[in-house]
Amino acid sequence: MKKEPLRYLENAKEILGKSPIEDNIYIDVKYVKTACGVAYLGVLEAINEVLLKKGLTKKELPKKVEEYRKALQKYVSIHNGKLLREFDVIYDQLHIAGYYRGLLHNTNMVKDAIKTAKDFISKLH
Numbered sequence: 613m614k615k616e617p618l619r620y621l622e623n624a625k626e627i628l629g630k631s632p633i634e635d636n637i638y639i640d641v642k643y644v645k646t647a648c649g650v651a652y653l654g655v656l657e658a659i660n661e662v663l664l665k666k667g668l669t670k671k672e673l674p675k676k677v678e679e680y681r682k683a684l685q686k687y688v689s690i691h692n693g694k695l696l697r698e699f700d701v702i703y704d705q706l707h708i709a710g711y712y713r714g715l716l717h718n719t720n721m722v723k724d725a726i727k728t729a730k731d732f733i734s735k736l737h
Contacts, residue, residue, distance in 0.1 A: 617661070617733045620654025624726055636719045644722060648710025651729045655702055656680065658733040663687060677703055688736065698732050 624647040631643035638644045659680060660673050666687045674680040681696060689696045705725040710716040716725065 617654040617658035618730075620650055620657060621726060621730055621733070624648070624651040624654070628722065628726075633719055637717050638719060638722065641714045641717070644716055645711050645714045648706045648716060648722070648725065651726045652702065652706040652711060655699070655706070655729050655732060658736050659684065659688075659699075662736050677707075695732070695735060698728070698735075702729055702732055 627643050627647040627650060628638070631638040631640040633639065663673055663683055664670070668683075668687075674683050681699065684696050684699055702725070705716070706729060710722065710725060716722050
């Protein structure tokens with residue numbers, strides 16, 4: 613597993629640590645949103661690394677989530693169809709619910725979403 617994507621996940625955990633917790637709920641939504649966004653970026657970084665190894669140039673790397681889905685299908689999921697579904701779950705949990713809408717508050721849910729991202733990254737490498 614590459615160091616750079618994992619650095620993102622470690623940064624996400626550090627950011628989460630700044631939020632007070634009461635009854636297993638993160639009190640400060642700003643830190644949760646930021647942590648989810650950083651963890652999601654770690655997933656994208658891991659995908660980018662795989663695509664670069666497959667011969668893509670930095671200019672050819674995906675810029676939108678649909679392009680990431682297509683790249684996963686073409687270069688990675690041909691061997692493992694589950695990866696695309698896992699990416700979709702990570703996108704929904706970390707990017708949409710966690711970062712974009714700020715809907716994740718429960719400490720276990722947030723930590724599980726970050727663990728899912730870590731597991732996904734490990735499957736890519």
